Amino acid sequence: MIIEAKELGRDYVLHEGSLWRRRRVVKPALDGLDLTVEAGAAVGYLGANGAGKSTTIKMLTGILTPTRGQVRTCGLDPVPRRRELARQIGVVFGQRSQLWWDLPLGESYPILSAMHRLPGRIWKPRFDTLVDELDLSGFLGTPVRQLSLGQRMRGEVAAALVHSPDLLILDEPTIGLDMLSKERLRHFLVRERTERGTTLFLTTHDLSDVQRLCERMVIIDRGRVAFDGTEAELAAVTGARRRLVVDVVADDEPVLLDLPAGAEQLPTDDASRLQVEFASPLTAAGVLAAVQAQCSVVDIALTEPTIEELVGTIYRRASISSRT
Amino acid sequence: MRALWELVIGGFRRWARYRVATLTALLANSVFGLIRASLLLAAVQAAGGTVNGYTAASAATYVWVTQAMLGPVELWGSYPREVGLRIKSGDFAVDLLRPAHPLAQWWATDLGRGASQLLPRFIPMMLVGAVTTGLVLPTQPWLWLAFLCSMVLANTLCLFCWLVVNLLGLWLVDIRGFLVFFMVVFNTLSGFLVPVQWFPDWLRTLVGHTFLPSMWQTPADLATGLARGRVLEVLTTQLGWVLVLGLVVALVLRWGTRSLEVQGG
Numbered sequence: 082m083i084i085e086a087k088e089l090g091r092d093y094v095l096h097e098g099s100l101w102r103r104r105r106v107v108k109p110a111l112d113g114l115d116l117t118v119e120a121g122a123a124v125g126y127l128g129a130n131g132a133g134k135s136t137t138i139k140m141l142t143g144i145l146t147p148t149r150g151q152v153r154t155c156g157l158d159p160v161p162r163r164r165e166l167a168r169q170i171g172v173v174f175g176q177r178s179q180l181w182w183d184l185p186l187g188e189s190y191p192i193l194s195a196m197h198r199l200p201g202r203i204w205k206p207r208f209d210t211l212v213d214e215l216d217l218s219g220f221l222g223t224p225v226r227q228l229s230l231g232q233r234m235r236g237e238v239a240a241a242l243v244h245s246p247d248l249l250i251l252d253e254p255t256i257g258l259d260m261l262s263k264e265r266l267r268h269f270l271v272r273e274r275t276e277r278g279t280t281l282f283l284t285t286h287d288l289s290d291v292q293r294l295c296e297r298m299v300i301i302d303r304g305r306v307a308f309d310g311t312e313a314e315l316a317a318v319t320g321a322r323r324r325l326v327v328d329v330v331a332d333d334e335p336v337l338l339d340l341p342a343g344a345e346q347l348p349t350d351d352a353s354r355l356q357v358e359f360a361s362p363l364t365a366a367g368v369l370a371a372v373q374a375q376c377s378v379v380d381i382a383l384t385e386p387t388i389e390e391l392v393g394t395i396y397r398r399a400s401i402s403s404r405t
Numbered sequence: 406m407r408a409l410w411e412l413v414i415g416g417f418r419r420w421a422r423y424r425v426a427t428l429t430a431l432l433a434n435s436v437f438g439l440i441r442a443s444l445l446l447a448a449v450q451a452a453g454g455t456v457n458g459y460t461a462a463s464a465a466t467y468v469w470v471t472q473a474m475l476g477p478v479e480l481w482g483s484y485p486r487e488v489g490l491r492i493k494s495g496d497f498a499v500d501l502l503r504p505a506h507p508l509a510q511w512w513a514t515d516l517g518r519g520a521s522q523l524l525p526r527f528i529p530m531m532l533v534g535a536v537t538t539g540l541v542l543p544t545q546p547w548l549w550l551a552f553l554c555s556m557v558l559a560n561t562l563c564l565f566c567w568l569v570v571n572l573l574g575l576w577l578v579d580i581r582g583f584l585v586f587f588m589v590v591f592n593t594l595s596g597f598l599v600p601v602q603w604f605p606d607w608l609r610t611l612v613g614h615t616f617l618p619s620m621w622q623t624p625a626d627l628a629t630g631l632a633r634g635r636v637l638e639v640l641t642t643q644l645g646w647v648l649v650l651g652l653v654v655a656l657v658l659r660w661g662t663r664s665l666e667v668q669g670g
Contacts, residue, residue, distance in 0.1 A: 139498070142502055143501075144498045144501045144502065144662070146663055146664075160663075163501065163502075164503075164504045164505070164506070165504070167502055167503060167504040168504045172502050174498075174499065177495065177496050177498065177499050178496070178499070179499045179502070179503070181415055181419065183419045183422060184415060184418060184419055188415060188418065191411055192408070192411040192412060192415050193503075195407040195408040195410070195411040195412075196408040196411075196503055196504050196505045197504055198407075198408070198504075224422075
């Protein structure tokens, strides 16, 4: 396992009240997190604001000391062996920069490679590949502070990967990027993982990042795992309803279908268009067969619930359960 | 070592880019140098020609050497302040994620910064002094070498002192009060405003037992000749304080990063 967390917890201490009656309040940001990630996997780590995503990343990388529990990243205890761990991981913070702000972009990489103790014969070919694949050549001579956000993020990803880490941790890497820049970055990350087997651990609020990059989603809420599985499993767990739209040969009279239990016909204005909502364990094939038995089908379309709806359901459930 | 060297070069290149800022700093230092020289020369003249070992020529040399040192030596702690601001913003987390000790990263960067200021700030300021009041400088090359070493040690000491102050941000939300307090302490007691030799006996004795003269007065004494015969002694004292303060910064950093709470994403 490249990441192993067991009963991991972190408390923040706040001081509330007036100056004279200050109270010390302990708030758990993460509480009893159990998480394992296999080498080569791609995991989307999701949660609402304040759920504990960034706290987890800080503990996985060794910049935050856990209050309780155990954590191992690349087989190392992150806090005491932080610098050793830094040679094996790459981290991209969407809102922070690891590049030298006033220097031309290209001057950051010799410094980073020297810190990683990489000889020129190792890092230079790797750097050339990254420049090529991330299309950095046009602005290597531009100071980092003058780069556009999309250019800087590509530079940040190259900085995180120049030492070919086993694990790449991405904390909201596409925040603020336009669609083209997002797509280019995602495309590169998919290729990087395919070709080099780099493990991806991604936090984001942009769920299309997760759909494109990750086969596994971990959703946390108030510091605990609320869901861990694939998108299909998420759809099953949330009881999300799919919608089958069927165009039929119809008379003027609306068709009332006799459907299996769990399927529901939705009202429509158009007598030739039927809409049926259903959830697991019913299948689209089963519902369609029932419709075909009663009408002449001309065309069909199947609408899946969006990932935003699925994740939103988990967030809402967690929110309701915390209030009750 | 290669990482340190790359950081030194990076620091040099970074500060070498600020050409307009360097020029304006040079102009400001020249004006304040003339004011300081006038005041100190008037004081020497009023005292009858010498004050605690300073003649008019050595007082003028002291003024222009210390004005010139303002470029390469970080008495006012502007680079360590960047570290403080990185702590406040949370960007400090990125420094911790690099596979090199943060203190080594900062020291090497600052060494490059100091080196970048020698040519555009130190040498022109000495020329201004030579033209306006005249200077009495060492003639032996080894004394210049000792002066250069002393300036590097003084800069390292200034960096470490200001890092300790700025690292307080790991525990405190706002450290502006500490910054102002230590700015006053370092300016007055390190020998920047007036030479330490001009302090009252009790204060000179007290300050002499601290690192403060090693931050600023020691290189000036080597340039003015007031440390003649004690060159090795003053350099050893400086080195000792550098090691002590270096240990203090490393310990503060170690404690601080254990309690670090980088807020936000």
